[in-house]
Every structure is written in structure tokens, then in C-alpha cells.
Amino acid sequence: MRSLLKPLVLGMALSTALVGCTSLTEQPASTPSFEQQKQINDLVQTGMYYYWNGGDLKKVEQEFFKGITLKGKFDVVEASFEQASELAPNRLDLRFGIASTQIIQSKVDDAIKTYESILELDPENFDAGILAAAYKKVSGDMEGYKAEMADLGQRYPEQTADYLSTFERTDTFMATELNTKASTSKEKNHTIVTLGYALSPEGEMRQPLIDRLEQTLAAATKNPEATVIVSGGVPNGGVTESFLMKQWLVEKGVAADRIYMDDKAKDTVGNAIYSTEIMKELGTEHVTLISSASHMRRALSIFAEVADRENAEISFDNLVAMDFDTMEEAMTVSANESLVIYRDMLRGSGIWAYPGLQI
Structure with missing residues (x-):
């Protein structure tokens, strides 16, 4: 490995x-x-x-x-x-x-x-x-x-x-089922991982990210023992996604000491790599992954691959912020989505896209 x-x-x-x-x-x-x-x-x-x-x-x-x-x-x-x-x-x-x-x-x-x-x-x-x-x-x-x-x-x-x-x-x-409602998990060592979304040039959160955080808040409320990772390190306006994500959750009542920031990731592969590094420190065994519906299949594929390559025994479920009009649309996998899923999963497996420059 x-x-x-x-x-x-x-x-x-x-x-x-x-x-x-x-x-x-x-x-x-x-x-x-x-x-x-x-x-x-x-x-x-x-x-x-x-x-x-x-x-x-x-x-x-x-x-x-x-x-x-x-x-x-x-x-x-x-x-x-x-x-x-x-x-x-x-x-x-x-x-x-x-x-x-x-x-x-x-x-x-x-x-x-x-x-x-x-x-x-x-x-x-x-x-x-x-x-x-x-x-x-x-x-x-x-x-x-x-x-x-x-x-x-x-x-x-x-x-x-x-x-x-x-x-x-x-x-x-x-082909996985996409979940839109937060639920109480019975799994041990549970971590909620929420993926960032590009900030505006002024450094403000856009609606897709706020939608993901609403789902994070619901999951964190239903699972008070779960740790939370907010992942996103692309800066705009002098702040990163993860900084604003943690700030938003704390303002909504989630204890700051539950929340861990990945402020290094620049894309979904980075989200998986750096979040897995944190999860190994936490001893995470189960993850509820949170992102937009259009992004979830790719995120799950990459996270599972990175966890496997890092010998981290982690199971995954998902919670999505809907960005489709219907679930039928959300469950349709286009040829382009399949290509992107495989592309980034292969990067997650350790094959560098640009050797020595970018994984």
C-alpha cells in the first residue's frame, strides 16, 4: 500500500x-x-x-x-x-x-x-x-x-x-443511495466530515456551502458525541473555507472543541487526504460525509480509496445538500461524472496526475 x-x-x-x-x-x-x-x-x-x-x-x-x-x-x-x-x-x-x-x-x-x-x-x-x-x-x-x-x-x-x-x-x-435527512448513528468513533465550497472573491460563503453546513448542524445535533471535521483550504478575501465553516457552526451552538479544521485541501482529493490524516489521529471508525448531491459519489469514492490506502478501517455513510430538483435527477450518473469519479479516485489511489507537482 x-x-x-x-x-x-x-x-x-x-x-x-x-x-x-x-x-x-x-x-x-x-x-x-x-x-x-x-x-x-x-x-x-x-x-x-x-x-x-x-x-x-x-x-x-x-x-x-x-x-x-x-x-x-x-x-x-x-x-x-x-x-x-x-x-x-x-x-x-x-x-x-x-x-x-x-x-x-x-x-x-x-x-x-x-x-x-x-x-x-x-x-x-x-x-x-x-x-x-x-x-x-x-x-x-x-x-x-x-x-x-x-x-x-x-x-x-x-x-x-x-x-x-x-x-x-x-x-x-x-449507485449508492443519497440521504437527505440527518439521522442518529449507532456507530462508534463517529466523525462528521463536511466538504468546503469555493468562497466568493470577497471571502464570503456561497449558498451551496451554507446548505452543506445546515446539514452538518443537523447531523451534529443528532449525534452529540461525534467529532466534526470541516475541510477546505482555498483562501479568498484572507480566509479559508474551513475557518468560516467552523465559525458558522460555533455561532449555531456546536462546541468549538468538537470541530477540527483541515485548512490545507485545495480540491476533493486534498479533502480526503488531509481529513484522513485527522481521522487517524482521532481514531475514527465511521464517517458521515456531507457535501452536495452532485458531488457525493465522487467524494465517497475518493475518501474510501484514501482510507484504504492509508490502512484506516473506516466505514462511510452520506448526507447530502440537494442541488437537483428531484432525487431521480440526483441519482442519474452521467458519462462525464463517471469520468471525473474515476479520475479523482485514481489520484486518491496514489497515482500522481502531474508527478512531483500535483497528485
């Missing part, structure tokens, strides 16, 4: 330093010249800046990507990693970055081809193989998926069996 907690912190902290380093996934090749290495570093830094922040597309077209018409920030990310890979074609970390960006843009067939190009350079690369298999499954290519898994199973029986179980659990979560 690969641990996620310390590598994520290390990777995030050293992202700038790692860009120019030899990757663990890099194949032997001639060393790029100083100028080429500088250009690779600039391209990767540009790509990751646009991944997190977006920016001026016209400006970056003129400076980096002449002749390419960019339609959005992920075009910049993909183009950055593609040009960096052209300068260092044997650096597999750059190819993983290309494929991850293609997945973000729902370019699944392109991503599978990119993973296959990694396997041409490194036939023993398990991560590329399992990613190719998973996305073939998501895209409906069950014949290709089964062939890929059969091949991986012969060479890596334990790892492949582990992922087969993960895929089965993920598929189960995609």
Missing part, C-alpha cells in the same frame, strides 16, 4: 524544485542542454500556473504558443507539457502530465494513446497500464479494459487485484 499523506505534502512544498529534476519515471536519455532545460522548466511552470489560476490566453499565445489558438486554460496546460515533452521525449512525467490534462478536458481517447506511448517507452510501467485500463472501462471499451487487466494481472497479480476491488467499490458508490 502506498501512503499518500507525506508524499503529497512533500510534493506540494517542493513543486518548484522538482520541475527541473530527473523524475523517477524518466527513462535514460541524453541530458537536455542548459537552454533546453530552462525552456522545459518555463513550460512546466506555465502549465501549472494555468492549471491553478488561469490567465491571459492572448499573452501566453504570443509568448509561448505562436500559431496555436487557445480556447481555455487547460489548452495552455496541455500545450505546455506537450512542448516540454518534445524537448525531453523520454521524460515520462511530462507525458503523464499531458494525459492528465487530456482527461480533464474529456479527451479520453487521446489520453489513452498518451498512456500507450508511455508503455511503448516503459512496458513495465504499472501506473500507465492501470490508467489506460481504467479509462477504457469508463469509455465503454470493455474488451480493451479486460485485455489490459488480464495482462496486468499476469505481471502484477497483487496490485491488479487491489485495483479490481477498487473499481468494484467505486461502481458501488456510483
Whole structure:
């Protein structure tokens, strides 16, 4: 089992330093010249800046990507990693970055081809193989998926069996019943985990987050012995989601010493990783996960995967803030949602989307 907690912190902290380093996934090749290495570093830094922040597309077209018409920030990310890979074609970390960006843009067939190009350079690369298999499954290519898994199973029986179980659990979560009413849990060592939602530019909570907190208050009231984790570390207006979430709950009467803040997470995978770190300290055995209905299946899949990889024996139920008109709509899983669930579950399993930069 690969641990996620310390590598994520290390990777995030050293992202700038790692860009120019030899990757663990890099194949032997001639060393790029100083100028080429500088250009690779600039391209990767540009790509990751646009991944997190977006920016001026016209400006970056003129400076980096002449002749390419960019339609959005992920075009910049993909183009950055593609040009960096052209300068260092044997650096597999750059190819993983290309494929991850293609997945973000729902370019699944392109991503599978990119993973296959990694396997041409490194036939023993398990991560590329399992990613190719998973996305073939998501895209409906069950014949290709089964062939890929059969091949991986012969060479890596334990790892492949582990992922087969993960895929089965993920598929189960995609059909899970969504609960809209708080209930009293009989489980021991119970923790309520509430996921954040982006604040306004002025640092104010938006309605989806308030809706989640209303459900948190109801669950905390019905389960007075449960600890509470509020997770969200994206700052706006000088405050993070988790800070305002705790403040709101305390003002509504929840004791401050029941509430633990994760103020590091920048996305749902981070929510799972950092909340699991807290839950291991608390000795949590059961979680009521709270988020919006549209987000719950993905959140459950990621949290369960991270808990499993961290050897934390935690069971999960859910409580949702409805953001659909009907439960029938809420229970419908689109093809795009399936893709996003698998994408982030795989990140939660320890496969970095951008090796050394972003899990």
C-alpha cells in the first residue's frame, strides 16, 4: 500500500524544485542542454500556473504558443507539457502530465494513446497500464479494459487485484443511495466530515456551502458525541473555507472543541487526504460525509480509496445538500461524472496526475 499523506505534502512544498529534476519515471536519455532545460522548466511552470489560476490566453499565445489558438486554460496546460515533452521525449512525467490534462478536458481517447506511448517507452510501467485500463472501462471499451487487466494481472497479480476491488467499490458508490435527512448513528468513533465550497472573491460563503453546513448542524445535533471535521483550504478575501465553516457552526451552538479544521485541501482529493490524516489521529471508525448531491459519489469514492490506502478501517455513510430538483435527477450518473469519479479516485489511489507537482 502506498501512503499518500507525506508524499503529497512533500510534493506540494517542493513543486518548484522538482520541475527541473530527473523524475523517477524518466527513462535514460541524453541530458537536455542548459537552454533546453530552462525552456522545459518555463513550460512546466506555465502549465501549472494555468492549471491553478488561469490567465491571459492572448499573452501566453504570443509568448509561448505562436500559431496555436487557445480556447481555455487547460489548452495552455496541455500545450505546455506537450512542448516540454518534445524537448525531453523520454521524460515520462511530462507525458503523464499531458494525459492528465487530456482527461480533464474529456479527451479520453487521446489520453489513452498518451498512456500507450508511455508503455511503448516503459512496458513495465504499472501506473500507465492501470490508467489506460481504467479509462477504457469508463469509455465503454470493455474488451480493451479486460485485455489490459488480464495482462496486468499476469505481471502484477497483487496490485491488479487491489485495483479490481477498487473499481468494484467505486461502481458501488456510483449507485449508492443519497440521504437527505440527518439521522442518529449507532456507530462508534463517529466523525462528521463536511466538504468546503469555493468562497466568493470577497471571502464570503456561497449558498451551496451554507446548505452543506445546515446539514452538518443537523447531523451534529443528532449525534452529540461525534467529532466534526470541516475541510477546505482555498483562501479568498484572507480566509479559508474551513475557518468560516467552523465559525458558522460555533455561532449555531456546536462546541468549538468538537470541530477540527483541515485548512490545507485545495480540491476533493486534498479533502480526503488531509481529513484522513485527522481521522487517524482521532481514531475514527465511521464517517458521515456531507457535501452536495452532485458531488457525493465522487467524494465517497475518493475518501474510501484514501482510507484504504492509508490502512484506516473506516466505514462511510452520506448526507447530502440537494442541488437537483428531484432525487431521480440526483441519482442519474452521467458519462462525464463517471469520468471525473474515476479520475479523482485514481489520484486518491496514489497515482500522481502531474508527478512531483500535483497528485
